[in-house]
Amino acid sequence: MAQEIQKNDHVVMVRDQVFISKAENLLPTLYQNNIYPQKIITLVRNANAIDGYSANIISQAQCYLKQSFQTGDSFILDFGCHGVGYLSFLCQPVGSPPDAPAHLKLTFGETLCEIAEPFSQYQGWLSKSWLQEHDEYIDVLPAQVNLPRRYCFRYLKIEVVSLSPKYQIIFKNMVFKTVSSAPKNGIVYQPTDTQLAKIDQISVLTLRNCMQEVFEDGPKRDRRLWLGDLRLQALVNNVTFQQHDLVRRCLYLFAGHRREDGMVSANVFVKPDVVADDTFLFDYSLFYVDVLYNYFVATNDSQTVKELWPIALKQIELGLSRCDKHGIVADSDDWWSFIDWHEKLNKQGASQGVLIYCLDKALHLAQIFEPNMVPKLQQHLDALKCAANKLWDAKLGFYVSGAQRQVSYATQIWMILADVGDLAHQQKLMNNLLSSPPEIGMNTPYMRHHFILALFKIGMKNKAIEEIKAYWGKMIEYGADTFWELFDPQNPSYSPYGNKIINSYCHAWSCTPAWFIRHYAL
Ligand code: RAM
Numbered sequence: 001m002a003q004e005i006q007k008n009d010h011v012v013m014v015r016d017q018v019f020i021s022k023a024e025n026l027l028p029t030l031y032q033n034n035i036y037p038q039k040i041i042t043l044v045r046n047a048n049a050i051d052g053y054s055a056n057i058i059s060q061a062q063c064y065l066k067q068s069f070q071t072g073d074s075f076i077l078d079f080g081c082h083g084v085g086y087l088s089f090l091c092q093p094v095g096s097p098p099d100a101p102a103h104l105k106l107t108f109g110e111t112l113c114e115i116a117e118p119f120s121q122y123q124g125w126l127s128k129s130w131l132q133e134h135d136e137y138i139d140v141l142p143a144q145v146n147l148p149r150r151y152c153f154r155y156l157k158i159e160v161v162s163l164s165p166k167y168q169i170i171f172k173n174m175v176f177k178t179v180s181s182a183p184k185n186g187i188v189y190q191p192t193d194t195q196l197a198k199i200d201q202i203s204v205l206t207l208r209n210c211m212q213e214v215f216e217d218g219p220k221r222d223r224r225l226w227l228g229d230l231r232l233q234a235l236v237n238n239v240t241f242q243q244h245d246l247v248r249r250c251l252y253l254f255a256g257h258r259r260e261d262g263m264v265s266a267n268v269f270v271k272p273d274v275v276a277d278d279t280f281l282f283d284y285s286l287f288y289v290d291v292l293y294n295y296f297v298a299t300n301d302s303q304t305v306k307e308l309w310p311i312a313l314k315q316i317e318l319g320l321s322r323c324d325k326h327g328i329v330a331d332s333d334d335w336w337s338f339i340d341w342h343e344k345l346n347k348q349g350a351s352q353g354v355l356i357y358c359l360d361k362a363l364h365l366a367q368i369f370e371p372n373m374v375p376k377l378q379q380h381l382d383a384l385k386c387a388a389n390k391l392w393d394a395k396l397g398f399y400v401s402g403a404q405r406q407v408s409y410a411t412q413i414w415m416i417l418a419d420v421g422d423l424a425h426q427q428k429l430m431n432n433l434l435s436s437p438p439e440i441g442m443n444t445p446y447m448r449h450h451f452i453l454a455l456f457k458i459g460m461k462n463k464a465i466e467e468i469k470a471y472w473g474k475m476i477e478y479g480a481d482t483f484w485e486l487f488d489p490q491n492p493s494y495s496p497y498g499n500k501i502i503n504s505y506c507h508a509w510s511c512t513p514a515w516f517i518r519h520y521a522l
Pocket of ligand 1 (some may be wrong): 218222226227228229340423485509
C-alpha cells in the first residue's frame with residue numbers, strides 16, 4: 001500500500017511510500033576533501049572583535065605538533081577554513097610504557113566564541129547537546145582515532161585532560177575529512193568588485209557546507225531539511241552547483257510524509273526513517289509551491305512537477321482557508337508563520353504577502369499543469385491583493401499588521417514582494433521604509449534576503465548592492481568565513497536562543513548573495 005496513516009499524540013500523518021522511495025533513490029554522492037591544521041592560535045581579548053576575542057597566531061601547526069604533550073596541556077588548532085566532516089589523528093605515546101588510559105577533551109568551534117566560552121556556562125533554551133565537544137578515552141596506545149560523529153568547525157581545542165606522569169603523547173596525521181554533496185567545481189563567476197567577489201566566495205562555501213544528504217539548514221545545528229531554507233538554497237544551487245536532483249529529492253521528502261489534511265511540515269528528519277516534524281508553519285508550507293516553481297524554471301522537468309503539483313496546490317488551499325471573511329490572513333494563535341526571528345513581530349501582514357506571492361507562483365504552474373484552475377486562482381489572487389489594501393494606513397504610509405496595527409520591515413517587504421499596488425506605490429513605500437525605519441527591524445540574513453529582493457524588484461539596484469555589502473560585508477569584517485544564521489549589525493551578539501554560542505555560523509538561508517550577484521550579473 002502506498003499510503004499509510006500514522007498517529008502520534010497530537011497529529012495524524014500520512015506516509016506516502018512512493019514518494020519516499022523516490023527520495024531514497026536520489027541519495028546524493030558525498031565528495032570528500034581533506035583539510036589539515038594550519039596554525040596554532042591563542043585567544044586574545046579584543047574589544048573591537050565581534051565576541052570580544054581575536055586570534056593570535058603562535059606557531060605553524062605542523063611544527064608545533066611535533067612536540068609531546070602531558071597532562072594539563074592544551075592548544076587551539078586553526079584549520080584555516082570552515083568545514084563539515086570527520087576528524088582523525090594518530091596518538092603516539094612517548095616515555096615509559098603508557099600505564100594509564102589517555103583522556104583527551106576536544107572542543108570544536110565554527111567561530112572563536114565557541115572556543116572562548118565554556119560550554120558548562122551555557123544557559124540557552126536550545127539543547128546544550130548541540131554544542132560540539134568530545135571526550136576520548138584511549139586504553140591502548142598508540143591509537144588511530146577516527147571520531148565517528150560529524151563535526152562542523154574551523155577551530156579545534158585539544159585538552160590533554162589526563163595521562164600518567166610516566167608518559168606523554170604526540171599527535172600525528174591530523175586530518176579533517178570534509179564532506180559535501182556539492183561537486184568540487186561549480187559554476188565560476190568573477191564579479192569585478194573585489195568585495196562582492198569575496199561575498200560570493202563565502203556564500204558558495206556556505207552553501208557547499210550545508211549540502212549533505214539533504215540541503216541542511218546548518219551543518220552544526222539543526223542539521224536538518226527546513227523548507228524555508230531549502231527554498232533559498234535551491235535558488236543559489238541553480239547558479240552554482242546545479243545539483244537539481246538534490247532539490248528534487250527534498251521535494252519528494254516533504255511530499256512523503258504529510259499531515260492528514262495535506263499540509264507539508266516545516267522540516268523533515270531523514271534518519272533512521274523519513275519522518276516529518278510536527279512543526280507546521282504557514283509560510284514554510286506555502287513555500288513548497290515556490291520551490292516547485294523554481295525547480296521547474298531551472299529544469300523543465302515536467303514529469304516531476306506534474307506529480308508534485310497536487311501537493312503544492314493543497315498548500316495554497318490550506319493557506320486560503322486561513323483567511324477571514326475579508327480575505328485577510330487571520331491573526332490567530334492557532335497557527336503561526338515564521339517570517340523572521342523576532343519576539344515582537346506580528347506576522348499577519350507579512351503572511352498576507354507570502355500567501356499572495358505563493359499564489360502567484362501557483363498560478364504560473366497551473367497554466368501548465370492544470371489550466372482549468374487558472375480562473376479560480378486568479379480570482380483568489382485579485383481578492384487577496386484587494387484585501388491587502390485594508391491593511392494600508394495612508395497616514396503612516398505603511399501597511400499595518402495585527403490588532404495593534406504594528407508597523408514592521410517584514411510587512412512592508414512582503415507586500416512589495418507580493419506586488420501589491422503599482423510600482424510607484426511600492427517605490428514610495430520603500431523610500432518611506434528607508435527614511436523612517438520602523439522599530440520592528442530585521443534579525444536574520446533570511447529577512448535581509450527578502451529586503452534586498454524587494455529593492456531589486458522595484459529597481460533600486462544600487463541601494464541593494466550597498467545593503468549586501470553593508471550586511472554580509474560586515475560579517476566578513478568580523479571574521480566570517482561562512483555566513484551566519486543570525487546577524488544584527490546593531491547587536492552583533494544577538495541570539496533568539498538565549499546564547500550566541502548555540503547559533504549556527506554556517507547557515508543555509510544566509511548564502512543568497514551568490515544568487516543576487518550571479519542572477520543580476522553584479
Ligand atoms: C531554526 C533554523 C532554521 C529555520 C527555522 C525556522 O531552527 O534557523 O534554519 O528554518 O529556525
